[in-house]
Amino acid sequence: xxxxxxxxxxxxxGMTNKKSLKCEQHLGHNAMYWYKQSAKKPLELMFVxxxxxxxxxxxxxxxxSPECPNSSHLFLHLHTLQPEDSALYLCAxxxxxxxxxxAFFGQGTRLTVx
Amino acid sequence: GQQVMQIPQYQHVQxxxxxxxxxxxxxxxxxxxxxxxxxxxxxxxxxxxxKSGEVKKQKRLTFQFGEAKKNSSLHITATQTTDVGxxxxxxxxxxxxxxxxxxxxxxxxxx
Numbered sequence: 001x002x003x004x005x006x007x008x009x010x011x012x013x014g015m016t017n018k019k020s021l022k023c024e025q026h027l028g029h030n031a032m033y034w035y036k037q038s039a040k041k042p043l044e045l046m047f048v049x050x051x052x053x054x055x056x057x058x059x060x061x062x063x064x065s066p067e068c069p070n071s072s073h074l075f076l077h078l079h080t081l082q083p084e085d086s087a088l089y090l091c092a093x094x095x096x097x098x099x100x101x102x103a104f105f106g107q108g109t110r111l112t113v114x
Numbered sequence: 115g116q117q118v119m120q121i122p123q124y125q126h127v128q129x130x131x132x133x134x135x136x137x138x139x140x141x142x143x144x145x146x147x148x149x150x151x152x153x154x155x156x157x158x159x160x161x162x163x164x165k166s167g168e169v170k171k172q173k174r175l176t177f178q179f180g181e182a183k184k185n186s187s188l189h190i191t192a193t194q195t196t197d198v199g200x201x202x203x204x205x206x207x208x209x210x211x212x213x214x215x216x217x218x219x220x221x222x223x224x225x
Contacts, residue, residue, distance in 0.1 A: 099212055
């Protein structure tokens with residue numbers, strides 16, 4: 001139990017579907033992140049939020065849309081995805097922005113786009 | 115852009131053998147972090163090194179930060195099957211607000 005909870009754990013969606021990934025942290029952290037982990041690539045940072053404000057958008061396609069309604073919750077809205085978007089999506093949080101403090105990861109959502 | 119490289123990509127050892135993974139950054143880092151991800155799991159923080167030349171130990175794991183603060187290593191003595199997983203190093207970007215992860219070293223241990 002890391003204090004960061006992601007739902008769902010597994011998701012299969014068609015290319016025309018719309019779905020959302022949810023992340024909740026119970027650690028009182030003020031920074032939250034979305035990472036993508038594919039089989040043959042290192043962890044890729046997608047989005048960074050600090051105090052509910054988006055700090056970073058790493059050239060992520062617009063079919064991925066993040067939302068951070070408060071410092072404890074982070075969503076990733078998905079629409080019209082491609083098969084190559086299939087990956088493990090990891091949420092993380094940290095006290096302060098991530099470079100100098102440890103990141104706590106959720107268990108991830110294994111996404112399959114068919 | 116700033117890069118963090120890790121070698122080897124894979125290492126398959128016999129239980130009881132030692133294991134080392136190396137991490138190299140293209141730029142000087144203010145700190146380096148190490149994470150372990152078990153198969154089917156998520157990355158879990160192991161340690162952070164901050165000082166030049168710093169060495170820290172956690173039981174059979176020894177972590178080292180280079181003098182120039184551009185490289186680091188993780189050494190496991192007498193591996194056990196519980197050590198199986200992928201080990202990632204990570205360092206902050208120049209702006210310090212995000213971590214760049216290395217590609218990871220996947221450790222397999224033969225019982």
